[in-house]
Amino acid sequence: MKLLQKLYDICFPLPEVCPVCLKKQERLQVCDTCRAEALRRRSLYGQCQRCHSFGVQGTGCSSCRQWPAYLVGNLAVWPYQDGWQQVILDFKFRNMPWLAAALAAELAPVLPAEIDLIVPVPLHKNRLRERGYNQSALLAKELSEKSGIAWQDCLMRVRDTPHQTGLSRSQRLKNLEHAFALRPGQAVASKRIVLVDDVFTTGSTLLQCAQELHRHGAVEICGLTLASGQISF
DSSP states (O other): OHHHHHHHHHHSOOOOBOTTTOOBOSSSOOOHHHHHHHHHHHHHHOBOTTTOOBTOOSSOOTTTTTOOTTEEEEEEEEESSHHHHHHHHHHHHSSOGGGHHHHHHHHGGGSOSSOSEEEEOOOOHHHHHHHSSOHHHHHHHHHHHHHOOOBOOOEEEOSOOOOOTTOOHHHHHHHTTTOEEEOTTOOOTTOEEEEEEEEESSSHHHHHHHHHHHHTTOOEEEEEEEEEOBSOO
């Protein structure tokens, strides 16, 4: 398997650029300039201390103040705008699964230490068939390899819900009601779980997944996303 991977890498080398700004790098990796700019915007606009929505100064906001205690928060490294938004769209919709390792490398430093399991937000089988891969599962797998923490694709999406784009928070919550279920035979009781997704917007997806995991005994859930949306700027 490793030999096949080496042959594939030789035949189809990854672009040696920063995927955010596309400037030349030694390998496919986010450059120091783009990483520093994300930190600058985090300082400039503020991030909610609980859900990491941009444009918030404080310990809670309209996205997360009603969350149950077992959903402890969300961590996000980028604002969902400009080059950061574009690379996520490329990864998600433009058949670029090979971006997973470089993007997971940005998440790895903020992965909570005291967790038992990494779980990706699932896609419905219809959407998975269309796209060919679940971008959140690719991130979860890469994070597992980097951290040594087990990952498990233990949730499934049982309703093929419409896209969330353009929906209000209440509409998103309604749209996702009963959309997720634990796969048969999976065990999450007493586990501390990180839920991995690409973008945090209103938190409705994270909340619905967390509710299902908690219903089956998970004691603590935290989200981990590449980017978060903007509330007030």
